[in-house]
Structure formats: C-alpha cells, structure tokens
Amino acid sequence: MSTVPAATGPQDRTAAAPSWADAALERVLGRVAVTRTEVGDRFPLFADPGTGQWTSTGRGSWTGGFWAGLLWLRARYTGTGSDREDAVRFTDRLTHWVDADTATRGLIFWYGTALADTPQAAALRTRAAQACRNAYDRELGLVPWGSAFGGPRLLARVDGVPGMVPLLASVDPQAARSHLRRHLELCVEESRRCWSWRYETPVGWMPCDDPPPGWSRGPAWLRLAVADATHRLGTDDLAGAMSHLPQEQAVPPADAAHPEGPLDTSAAAITATALLKLGHREWALTLLDELVSTHVTADGRLLKGCYDLASGTATQHELIWGDFFLAYALAALTGLVDPHEA
Structure with missing residues (x-):
C-alpha cells in the first residue's frame, strides 16, 4: 500500500478530532493512490471485496465526480504536485x-x-x-x-x-x-x-x-x-421534512424490507457527512466510528457497500461514492476541509 505523507500545517487538524479519525483518513487516502495506479485513465466504480480489484468505466458515469473529488482530497492532504495534476486531469475529463x-x-x-x-x-x-x-x-x-x-x-x-x-x-x-x-x-x-x-x-x-x-x-x-x-x-x-426520515444510528440494510440482507455502508457515509454539515457531530461520530472500526480494512477499503440489491450488482463491495463520503467526513472531522466546502 502506498503511504500518504503526513499533512503539514496546524490548520489541517483540530484537537477535537478523535485519534482514530486521523489514522483512518490516512488509510482511506492511501487507498486512493492504489486505486489510481490500478485504474489508470479510467474511473473506478466498485471493487471486489476479496481482491480489491476495481470495475471501472471510461467516461465516469454518474460517479465520476466522486473520483475527482477523492483525488482533490488526496492532493490537499499530501500537498504534492503529482496528486494535484491527477485531480486536475480527471476533473477536466468530466467536461463531456x-x-x-x-x-x-x-x-x-x-x-x-x-x-x-x-x-x-x-x-x-x-x-x-x-x-x-x-x-x-x-x-x-x-x-x-x-x-x-x-x-x-x-x-x-x-x-x-x-x-x-x-x-x-x-x-x-x-x-x-x-x-x-x-x-x-x-x-x-x-x-x-x-x-x-x-x-x-x-x-x-x-x-x-x-x-x-x-x-x-x-x-x-x-x-x-x-x-x-x-x-x-x-x-x-425543513425540520418537518427531516422528521419523516429514519434516524439511522447504525449502518442500515440496503433495503429496509430485507433487514437480514446486505448492509449499505455508503448510505451511512453519506449520512455522516450530512450530519456534520447539520451540526450533529456526536451522531455523525457514532456512524463513523462503526464504519471505521468494523467495515474499513487495514488498507483503507470501505466494504459492505451495496450498489443495487435488486439486480444483485456489487452488493457487498467497495463503492467509489462510499469512499468519497467517508474520506470527506473524516477530513471534516480532522480539519482538512470545512464541512460545508463540498
């Protein structure tokens, strides 16, 4: 696994962040470097939970922005020119x-x-x-x-x-x-x-x-x-509308009608990001702690994401948007980004 250099500058971290958040962010952004090498000029979509091998797409599909966003997060974290060049290149490729x-x-x-x-x-x-x-x-x-x-x-x-x-x-x-x-x-x-x-x-x-x-x-x-x-x-x-939404305190099943079926860690990562934006820090920490302690591998892969349960597509996989929102939430916790920046 590629090691991510430590970020520099006191503005990049906050003392309030739990210690596991820094370590998890390093692992997740280290995975970005591995993914970049594997997919080359293609956009990653989902990766096999056993091998870590990515299924990719040439044009990015609806998930292309998450790959570009992950590359920008890594570039900000490492401060290296090569990471920034990759981010610029893939962002430009979204133009079509x-x-x-x-x-x-x-x-x-x-x-x-x-x-x-x-x-x-x-x-x-x-x-x-x-x-x-x-x-x-x-x-x-x-x-x-x-x-x-x-x-x-x-x-x-x-x-x-x-x-x-x-x-x-x-x-x-x-x-x-x-x-x-x-x-x-x-x-x-x-x-x-x-x-x-x-x-x-x-x-x-x-x-x-x-x-x-x-x-x-x-x-x-x-x-x-x-x-x-x-x-x-x-x-x-919008409080009335929000009250209609389930108050997820843990990683949800991919379909509530099948509570014993696959989970969807990507939904929990999205929710955690939203909660940080809304100021519900402790609730977000509960979700992120579960994701990091239970579903993130030693080499930074967020597993148990479900792309599409109905078709049986990538039901327990690493998903590119799950990686993005997990990385973004961890970056917000540690001060690398502002919660409202993206």
Missing part, C-alpha cells in the same frame, strides 16, 4: 457531461469541482450549473431526471437532488429551492414513501417502485441535500 440530459450532473460536477482550486474547475462548475438551470422545468418545479441513462425523461428521483441543490444555488437560488422542495413533497411528504416519481400528462406525478421504498440511500441523499440547502439557501424551515 456538461450538456448531458441528467440530473446526476449535480453529483458529477458539485463533488468533482467543489474542492478544486483552479480557475478551470470553477469555470467548469459554472458551465454545468448554467446548463442545469437551463434544464429546469418551471411547470414541474425541478430539473427532470433526464434521458442520458435511458428510460422516461420526466422523472423525479431522489438521487437527482444532492449536488444539484448547491450547484443550482450558485446561479439560481430560487430554482435550487424549488428543486429540493418538489422532491421533498414527493418523496417524504406524500402518504406513500417513494424515491422515484414519473410525470404523465394529464394525470400528473405517479409513484415508481425503483428504487424500492426501503432503499438505504433514499433518506441519506435527501438529508445531504437538506443540509446543503440549510447552509447555502438560508432555508431553516
């Missing part, structure tokens, strides 16, 4: 997604550029934000899920909210607020819990069964979006 018709541009461009420190990355983020604003449907009150990955275009899916809220907020706060509120109305304030809705004329919004009601990342994604809205939009009246 700017005009793609998908609400996952929030995930791609917010997390892929928020930690970057170059004018080029800032310009790319602005271009993406403007493209998403142009895709905003005023009648529906949101940016539709889109057609880039196939299927019906006029969907409202919960995973189209995180990242999109701060991205839209940078160019059109009203659209960002509307995008979040419409998803909250559909996903947690309707009588039926549903993470995806299809719009049909003249009927209106119709519930979909994919993802299922018990999906682990549904509440995690929404909690993250609410945390960003509270900070960036001054929206402090």
Whole structure:
C-alpha cells in the first residue's frame, strides 16, 4: 500500500478530532493512490471485496465526480504536485457531461469541482450549473431526471437532488429551492414513501417502485441535500421534512424490507457527512466510528457497500461514492476541509 505523507500545517487538524479519525483518513487516502495506479485513465466504480480489484468505466458515469473529488482530497492532504495534476486531469475529463440530459450532473460536477482550486474547475462548475438551470422545468418545479441513462425523461428521483441543490444555488437560488422542495413533497411528504416519481400528462406525478421504498440511500441523499440547502439557501424551515426520515444510528440494510440482507455502508457515509454539515457531530461520530472500526480494512477499503440489491450488482463491495463520503467526513472531522466546502 502506498503511504500518504503526513499533512503539514496546524490548520489541517483540530484537537477535537478523535485519534482514530486521523489514522483512518490516512488509510482511506492511501487507498486512493492504489486505486489510481490500478485504474489508470479510467474511473473506478466498485471493487471486489476479496481482491480489491476495481470495475471501472471510461467516461465516469454518474460517479465520476466522486473520483475527482477523492483525488482533490488526496492532493490537499499530501500537498504534492503529482496528486494535484491527477485531480486536475480527471476533473477536466468530466467536461463531456456538461450538456448531458441528467440530473446526476449535480453529483458529477458539485463533488468533482467543489474542492478544486483552479480557475478551470470553477469555470467548469459554472458551465454545468448554467446548463442545469437551463434544464429546469418551471411547470414541474425541478430539473427532470433526464434521458442520458435511458428510460422516461420526466422523472423525479431522489438521487437527482444532492449536488444539484448547491450547484443550482450558485446561479439560481430560487430554482435550487424549488428543486429540493418538489422532491421533498414527493418523496417524504406524500402518504406513500417513494424515491422515484414519473410525470404523465394529464394525470400528473405517479409513484415508481425503483428504487424500492426501503432503499438505504433514499433518506441519506435527501438529508445531504437538506443540509446543503440549510447552509447555502438560508432555508431553516425543513425540520418537518427531516422528521419523516429514519434516524439511522447504525449502518442500515440496503433495503429496509430485507433487514437480514446486505448492509449499505455508503448510505451511512453519506449520512455522516450530512450530519456534520447539520451540526450533529456526536451522531455523525457514532456512524463513523462503526464504519471505521468494523467495515474499513487495514488498507483503507470501505466494504459492505451495496450498489443495487435488486439486480444483485456489487452488493457487498467497495463503492467509489462510499469512499468519497467517508474520506470527506473524516477530513471534516480532522480539519482538512470545512464541512460545508463540498
């Protein structure tokens, strides 16, 4: 395993961080260097829990921003030019997604550029934000899920909210607020819990069964979006919506309908990040302590993430977004980043 050099400067750490957080961050960011060597010019997606070998994609898919974000975290931690060059290179390679018709541009461009420190990355983020604003449907009150990955275009899916809220907020706060509120109305304030809705004329919004009601990342994604809205939009009246979300105190099952089935550590990592943003530090520490002590290997791999239980895809694997949110939460705990930076 590649060893991560210790960060320099007192501003990089806080005395309040538990000792295990520093050690865990070093291991997780050390894994980034190993991953970078293995995948080369491709984007990692998920890794086999036994061998650690990555399944990768050439264009990044909806997870490309998390890889770029991890590279920026490592570059900040080590301070080395080569790490920074890698981060710049992979961020630039996200450009082809700017005009793609998908609400996952929030995930791609917010997390892929928020930690970057170059004018080029800032310009790319602005271009993406403007493209998403142009895709905003005023009648529906949101940016539709889109057609880039196939299927019906006029969907409202919960995973189209995180990242999109701060991205839209940078160019059109009203659209960002509307995008979040419409998803909250559909996903947690309707009588039926549903993470995806299809719009049909003249009927209106119709519930979909994919993802299922018990999906682990549904509440995690929404909690993250609410945390960003509270900070960036001054929206402090979302307590009612948050009360509808499960109060996860441990790593959740991938589907609540199958409590004895696979867990989803990536959902816990997302939730921990959201909780730190919301100021719920002790709750976040509980989740992070469980992740680090039980599910992170000696070489920095966060296992037991579930990509898609229904299809049986990568159900106990290391997931690139799980790695990102775990690393980000640990970096926030230790002072390497501000909780609201990304």
